[in-house]
Amino acid sequence: MAKPMFARRLSKELKDLAMNAPAGVNIIDANDFKVWKLGLAGAPGTLYDGEKFQLEFNFGPNYPLESPQVLFVGDNIPVHPHIYSNGHICLDVLYNHWSPVQTVASICLSLQSMLSSCTSKEPPPDNATYVKTARANPKHTAWAFHDDTV
Template structure:
């Protein structure tokens, strides 16, 4: 434990608290993540009373060695990508805290909460207007995209 890098140490702490007291609708398999701390799969379910009620999603978190000073790379993966105006069909998410507004005081838990809340406030299930163009042209890493954040309502 003593030889762990600061980023690994923090990830270990985050994992422990997320397994112990997960936010509602969020589940993480501690044993699975414990194998490789730099890449997590977080299971998420749509909140009750929202358009996504009853749906299951998987979020992939990738952490660089500069975490938490550098934001994690967060994408939806798996068979069910939520249909949402800020989620592209390749799983990329347009969310300011994942790039410009990242802060080292944020955590996997707070990112999950932001995403659950982003999904919950959605009024109409639809893809972003530039979805097909973006998915064809974007980099695999969503952090390489020059996002412009313009819609605070959803």
């Protein structure tokens, strides 16, 4: 039987990532087609210069028709107005503006850009209440995308 779509797509993406990953992105662990861990380094000349972050991608069987679960993990979660301290990311392309042309690499680039355009390292205003009530999967949150500046 032919490989399912997510397996074909992810093996291609893994090859592309290994060949030429975007600047500041490295693969930490990608041994299956379910969970990948990637390292993301803050871009030089930005507020996050020199910092290292870890991203976790969870792929469902419907990837790439459905977005993966993406969150920051590890002990260094970026302090950013759109990133909650539990690692959840408020970014429209991860949820209802997902499109199958996006890739792990393009998500990393979007996050890199989101971090780079930040002008002051502040947590989201509702961080404390959100972290207490949110479920583990950020895709279950009803996100409101109201601020395009950061």
